[in-house]
Amino acid sequence: MTGVELLPAALVHAELLAGMHKICFADPWGADSLAATLSMPGAAGLVAVDGGSLSPALTPPGPAGFVLWRAIAGEAEILTIAVLPPWRRAGLGGRLLDAALDASRAAGAEFMFLEAAVDNIAALALYEKREFRRVGLRKGYYAGKDAVVMRRDLDTIGPSE
Numbered sequence: 001m002t003g004v005e006l007l008p009a010a011l012v013h014a015e016l017l018a019g020m021h022k023i024c025f026a027d028p029w030g031a032d033s034l035a036a037t038l039s040m041p042g043a044a045g046l047v048a049v050d051g052g053s054l055s056p057a058l059t060p061p062g063p064a065g066f067v068l069w070r071a072i073a074g075e076a077e078i079l080t081i082a083v084l085p086p087w088r089r090a091g092l093g094g095r096l097l098d099a100a101l102d103a104s105r106a107a108g109a110e111f112m113f114l115e116a117a118v119d120n121i122a123a124l125a126l127y128e129k130r131e132f133r134r135v136g137l138r139k140g141y142y143a144g145k146d147a148v149v150m151r152r153d154l155d156t157i158g159p160s161e
């Protein structure tokens with residue numbers, strides 16, 4: 001996807017991230033919770049911006065998606081990842097995930113975990129395509145819905161394709 005830049009997410013973007021989260025999830029995180037997440041030790045994020053600069057308003061051609069992850073003590077975890085509907089199925093989710101994998105590897109993580117609801121076909125397909133393997137099930141993790149826990153080793157591959 002040409003024209004979409006990945007920029008570092010900062011606390012000042014919390015409202016904007018919350019706006020995107022609300023569009024992408026049935027049980028969205030608010031700005032405070034996203035700011036707290038981004039403030040955790042080892043946490044980082046990227047915002048995908050389609051053209052122009054990252055304005056605080058959630059208006060085109062601005063933000064298209066984002067990813068937050070955490071890499072600490074040799075382990076990494078995707079905290080949340082979302083692509084706004086108009087930008088889906090164009091490789092952006094994969095690009096955000098690859099960037100989180102690369103940054104986590106660079107931070108010394110040896111593997112990455114993530115969770116997805118059992119019926120989240122898009123997310124599960126994306127993660128399996130990126131070689132995450134199912135390692136467990138968390139009962140009732142998402143408002144009564146089970147979550148698949150997935151893991152990928154980071155030391156077995158080079159920088160993402």
Ligand SMILES: CC(C)(COP(=O)(O)OP(=O)(O)OC[C@H]1O[C@@H](n2cnc3c(N)ncnc32)[C@H](O)[C@@H]1OP(=O)(O)O)[C@@H](O)C(=O)NCCC(=O)NCCS
Pocket residue numbers: 024025081082083084087088089090091092093094095115116117120121122123125126127129
């Ligand atoms: C999951 C999500 C981030 C994927 O973003 P995306 O930009 O559409 O993903 P990509 O275009 O990089 O897709 C990469 C691959 O994932 C798989 N995939 C993505 N969406 C899919 C769908 N709706 N159905 C089946 N497979 C899908 C495909 O294999 C796809 O490759 P292809 O397009 O060449 O077939 C996006 O659907 C989203 O934001 N969903 C709502 C929020 C969410 O569920 N986040 C994950 C929480 S665990």
